[in-house]
Amino acid sequence: MITGMGETGARPAMGVLSGAILAVGTELLGSDKLDTNSLALTACLERFGVVLREKRVAADDEAGIAEALRELAGRVDLVLVTGGLGPTRDDCTRGAAATAFERAVRMDQGLIEDLERRFAAFGRDMPEVNRRQAEVLEGAQVLANARGTAPGQRLDAERATVFLLPGVPREVQGMIESHLEPWLAARTDSARDGMARRVMKVACLAESAVEERLGEFYRRWGRDTLGILARPGDVRLELRLRGAARRQLQAMDADLRAGLGDAIYGEGAEITLEKVVIDGLRARGLKLAVAESCTGGLLAARLTSVPGASAAFLGGVISYDNALKQALLGVSPAQMATHGAVSEPVARTMAQAARGLGADFGIGITGIAGPTGATPEKPVGTVHLALVGRGADRSSPEVSAMVHRCVRFPGDREMVRQQACQLALDLLRRALAVAAQPAAVSDRGEAG
Amino acid sequence: MITGMGETGARPAMGVLSGAILAVGTELLGSDKLDTNSLALTACLERFGVVLREKRVAADDEAGIAEALRELAGRVDLVLVTGGLGPTRDDCTRGAAATAFERAVRMDQGLIEDLERRFAAFGRDMPEVNRRQAEVLEGAQVLANARGTAPGQRLDAERATVFLLPGVPREVQGMIESHLEPWLAARTDSARDGMARRVMKVACLAESAVEERLGEFYRRWGRDTLGILARPGDVRLELRLRGAARRQLQAMDADLRAGLGDAIYGEGAEITLEKVVIDGLRARGLKLAVAESCTGGLLAARLTSVPGASAAFLGGVISYDNALKQALLGVSPAQMATHGAVSEPVARTMAQAARGLGADFGIGITGIAGPTGATPEKPVGTVHLALVGRGADRSSPEVSAMVHRCVRFPGDREMVRQQACQLALDLLRRALAVAAQPAAVSDRGEAG
Numbered sequence: 001m002i003t004g005m006g007e008t009g010a011r012p013a014m015g016v017l018s019g020a021i022l023a024v025g026t027e028l029l030g031s032d033k034l035d036t037n038s039l040a041l042t043a044c045l046e047r048f049g050v051v052l053r054e055k056r057v058a059a060d061d062e063a064g065i066a067e068a069l070r071e072l073a074g075r076v077d078l079v080l081v082t083g084g085l086g087p088t089r090d091d092c093t094r095g096a097a098a099t100a101f102e103r104a105v106r107m108d109q110g111l112i113e114d115l116e117r118r119f120a121a122f123g124r125d126m127p128e129v130n131r132r133q134a135e136v137l138e139g140a141q142v143l144a145n146a147r148g149t150a151p152g153q154r155l156d157a158e159r160a161t162v163f164l165l166p167g168v169p170r171e172v173q174g175m176i177e178s179h180l181e182p183w184l185a186a187r188t189d190s191a192r193d194g195m196a197r198r199v200m201k202v203a204c205l206a207e208s209a210v211e212e213r214l215g216e217f218y219r220r221w222g223r224d225t226l227g228i229l230a231r232p233g234d235v236r237l238e239l240r241l242r243g244a245a246r247r248q249l250q251a252m253d254a255d256l257r258a259g260l261g262d263a264i265y266g267e268g269a270e271i272t273l274e275k276v277v278i279d280g281l282r283a284r285g286l287k288l289a290v291a292e293s294c295t296g297g298l299l300a301a302r303l304t305s306v307p308g309a310s311a312a313f314l315g316g317v318i319s320y321d322n323a324l325k326q327a328l329l330g331v332s333p334a335q336m337a338t339h340g341a342v343s344e345p346v347a348r349t350m351a352q353a354a355r356g357l358g359a360d361f362g363i364g365i366t367g368i369a370g371p372t373g374a375t376p377e378k379p380v381g382t383v384h385l386a387l388v389g390r391g392a393d394r395s396s397p398e399v400s401a402m403v404h405r406c407v408r409f410p411g412d413r414e415m416v417r418q419q420a421c422q423l424a425l426d427l428l429r430r431a432l433a434v435a436a437q438p439a440a441v442s443d444r445g446e447a448g
Numbered sequence: 449m450i451t452g453m454g455e456t457g458a459r460p461a462m463g464v465l466s467g468a469i470l471a472v473g474t475e476l477l478g479s480d481k482l483d484t485n486s487l488a489l490t491a492c493l494e495r496f497g498v499v500l501r502e503k504r505v506a507a508d509d510e511a512g513i514a515e516a517l518r519e520l521a522g523r524v525d526l527v528l529v530t531g532g533l534g535p536t537r538d539d540c541t542r543g544a545a546a547t548a549f550e551r552a553v554r555m556d557q558g559l560i561e562d563l564e565r566r567f568a569a570f571g572r573d574m575p576e577v578n579r580r581q582a583e584v585l586e587g588a589q590v591l592a593n594a595r596g597t598a599p600g601q602r603l604d605a606e607r608a609t610v611f612l613l614p615g616v617p618r619e620v621q622g623m624i625e626s627h628l629e630p631w632l633a634a635r636t637d638s639a640r641d642g643m644a645r646r647v648m649k650v651a652c653l654a655e656s657a658v659e660e661r662l663g664e665f666y667r668r669w670g671r672d673t674l675g676i677l678a679r680p681g682d683v684r685l686e687l688r689l690r691g692a693a694r695r696q697l698q699a700m701d702a703d704l705r706a707g708l709g710d711a712i713y714g715e716g717a718e719i720t721l722e723k724v725v726i727d728g729l730r731a732r733g734l735k736l737a738v739a740e741s742c743t744g745g746l747l748a749a750r751l752t753s754v755p756g757a758s759a760a761f762l763g764g765v766i767s768y769d770n771a772l773k774q775a776l777l778g779v780s781p782a783q784m785a786t787h788g789a790v791s792e793p794v795a796r797t798m799a800q801a802a803r804g805l806g807a808d809f810g811i812g813i814t815g816i817a818g819p820t821g822a823t824p825e826k827p828v829g830t831v832h833l834a835l836v837g838r839g840a841d842r843s844s845p846e847v848s849a850m851v852h853r854c855v856r857f858p859g860d861r862e863m864v865r866q867q868a869c870q871l872a873l874d875l876l877r878r879a880l881a882v883a884a885q886p887a888a889v890s891d892r893g894e895a896g
Contacts, residue, residue, distance in 0.1 A: 027675075028503075029490065029500045029501075029502075029503060030490065030494075030675075031487050031488075031490040031491035031494055032487065032675075032677075032686075034482050034483075034484065034486075034487070035482075036482065038482075039479050039480065039482065040479075042477065042478065042479040043479035046478075046479055052477045052507075053477075053506075053507060053509075053512065054477075054504065054505065054506055054507070054512070054516075055476075055477060055504065055505040056502065056503065056504045056505075057502065057503040057504075058501075058502055059500075059501060059502070061501075064501065064502070068502075071519070227475070227478070227480075229480070238480075240478075289772075290766075292745075293763075295749075295752075296748050296749055296751070296752025296753075296757070296761075296763070297740075297745030297746065297747070297748025297749040297751075297752060297766065298745065298749040298752070298753075299745070300744050300745025300748075300749075300766045300768070301743075301744055301745040301746040301748075301749040303744070303745075304743075304744025304745060304746070304766075304768060304865075305744075305746075305861070305862065305865075307818075307819050307820070307861055308820065309744070309768070310768060310769065310821075313744075313768055313769075314768060314769040314771070314772055315741075315744070315765070315766035315767050315768035315769055315772045316765075316766050316772075317763070317764075317765055317766070317776070318738075318745065318748045318752075318763035318764050318765070318766065319763050320748070320752060320757070320758060320761055320762060320763035321758065321761075321762040321763055321806075323762070323805075323806055324737075324762055324763045324764075324805060324806075327805065327806075328765070328776070328805075357771075357772060357775065357776075358769075358771055358772075358775075370755075371755050372755070372756065373758075413753070413755055414753065417752075417753075
């Protein structure tokens with residue numbers, strides 16, 4: 001409980017609040033399920049500057065939950081509990097809270113009527129067992145749940161304010177928006193204490209290479225404010241600044257950009273390289289087609305996962321079998337015999353043939369994803385990529401520019417395939433950036 | 449601590465052990481990271497019948513960790529701690545354990561030498577700060593870590609045996625195999641208490657349809673032993689039986705199969721529908737090619753994610769743009785004008801053209817994945833699928849059998865695409881099952 005507050009009264013925060021999250025549910029203690037509600041709750045706490053001290057998962061066991069509630073409510077300012085508010089005997093969060101905080105429980109007639117209406121809307125009578133969901137703890141505020149039958153409750157106990165929330169992720173999200181955020185907004189100074197984040201995405205640099213380029217950033221700002229999450233060919237950087245430190249965001253952002261330059265392909269947690277490429281093509285009215293061998297459709301699948309991709313992506317050929325490289329892409333038997341299917345000439349021919357489908361840009365990818373197919377000269381991970389497309393010179397768009405890369409990617413089959421797609425997309429992103437600038441200037445010149 | 453045991457002594461289990469997991473690390477309390485080590489640890493506990501009572505995540509704060517350790521060691525038989533064993537000041541698990549259990553700490557000369565050797569192997573001197581990793585608690589057993597610099601420790605404290613383990617997932621996995629499993633094997637009766645699981649996968653049935661078919665199973669066995677996890681077009685069923693109840697596994701398995709029949713496409717957590725299809729094609733020496741529109745390469749990407757796919761999958765065409773349907777697949781302008789790109793005739797022509805690339809089976813998929821492109825007659829989610837291939841009659845393999853489906857899939861773009869791929873794969877799985885049986889019989893007859 002925030003000292004000196006009535007349960008419904010708002011008052012200015014007395015400092016940064018501390019929080020804990022308790023997820024209730026035996027199924028969350030199995031070997032194949034994690035409590036993911038805590039991520040949405042944590043994001044909300046971060047926005048309002050609440051410092052999360054602990055997360056717990058407890059089984060559907062009333063005594064155990066009661067003990068956890070007592071411990072946490074004695075230790076932090078805000079306890080967020082998810083799950084265990086359903087109608088069945090398993091659901092014992094209400095009972096555990098009543099035991100932990102020595103509260104009586106009353107039946108709330110209004111809630112019973114709400115529940116009955118909810119069932120009636122689906123043409124059903126309310127099962128008797130659902131009456132349990134109308135049990136309200138003495139002194140607790142009922143929190144309406146627009147997305148399910150389990151209402152939440154909020155009560156002050158020990159030193160904490162305790163939120164009892166449902167366990168279904170959609171319902172938790174709704175309760176965050178309708179109850180937790182407004183409550184936090186009234187009690188914290190998010191401008192002073194809240195956390196600001198900025199996410200940047202980097203393509204085709206290993207984590208160690210990113211770190212190396214950030215020497216100056218680290219010297220100036222230290223290592224604590226920057227989170228790095230690396231996936232094959234894709235590194236996510238996140239600046240996190242709390243309270244007054246947020247004033248430094250622009251300067252830190254500038255230092256990151258100084259170190260990484262155009263390796264940064266986008267900003268924001270939701271951005272993907274395929275979206276940047278599709279958007280870049282669309283903005284310029286350009287079309288792409290692909291010819292994939294070792295990536296076997298993965299590049300096309302990533303491109304077409306972007307809504308609206310059809311405005312920029314024509315499709316292409318998956319020439320997984322060498323016969324299709326010849327039948328559909330014009331790779332000659334001589335090329336195959338002389339250089340092999342995984343070679344620069346074949347990649348170039350594939351890219352040209354893809355472009356020949358009516359596109360401005362064509363991509364060809366051929367390689368050895370493994371685990372089999374390797375030779376001493378061409379180990380697993382060897383990939384040839386070619387990109388052909390319009391060059392920087394818009395005055396003669398038919399003069400095509402060709403880029404070729406031969407790379408040996410580390411990792412297993414899936415990592416090799418992902419990295420190959422990533423590099424293909426990044427080559428095109430860079431080609432678009434170069435191709436566009438003079439064109440834009442020249443277009444404007446003509447119009448003016 | 450397991451009562452009456454010396455620290456290194458083995459003895460028969462006195463009953464089912466209880467366990468708790470504590471993950472240490474402030475980064476695990478952010479809004480974008482979960483403690484996934486606990487899943488591997490839980491899987492190990494389940495195998496030996498240890499009942500997990502609680503999971504916790506604590507910040508890098510010595511006093512907080514010490515308090516959690518004391519609480520947990522007083523509550524359960526086995527406490528597994530991950531993280532906080534690194535060399536930096538953040539890493540305070542060792543200190544917290546010393547405080548919690550009032551143990552002195554000694555420097556282990558052997559460990560220091562091990563660490564120095566490890567650094568020397570990379571041509572580096574050991575930084576002074578790494579000496580901290582040689583601190584060993586009084587009465588603790590050192591647990592060698594073959595995959596990193598942080599050794600683990602095992603000690604008996606309060607009523608529990610406490611394992612201090614590193615936080616890097618690869619290292620945790622190594623420690624499970626080299627230390628936790630042998631320790632549990634010596635102290636539990638996994639045949640008596642261990643958990644047995646059986647996973648089955650079902651294609652192209654909604655969760656509710658699966659439930660409906662399991663009425664008889666539920667009447668006989670109840671709902672507690674069967675876990676259901678539903679993804680678009682793919683439902684995973686898991687039987688979990690502990691101790692003596694495992695004798696019922698065969699009978700339960702049979703009841704599941706009676707209810708679901710050939711909707712079950714495979715067994716085991718790792719099986720995928722694409723693997724079943726590739727294996728089925730390979731076993732019969734048959735080849736597949738595809739023509740994809742709305743799935744945009746996703747079907748091919750899934751097929752080629754299976755190692756060895758090249759023995760059964762030729763590739764195909766991604767005719768995302770309608771011009772490519774005509775140029776590469778022989779869809780006629782008249783077909784397009786009369787029926788539209790999303791239609792049965794176009795799907796059939798696509799499948800035929802795919803088969804014409806030299807395959808035994810061809811698949812054609814055309815549809816509206818959304819969010820745009822819908823019409824009143826063809827809402828988002830409308831997909832036409834066609835499968836053409838050799839029929840059941842092996843004596844005239846050129847008589848091709850054609851299957852067509854028009855489905856309206858629920859959900860967003862990604863869900864529609866995934867479900868369309870799932871149905872295409874399932875149609876082929878069923879065609880292979882039918883095609884193969886008479887052939888196998890007839891082959892045997894000829895040989896005999």
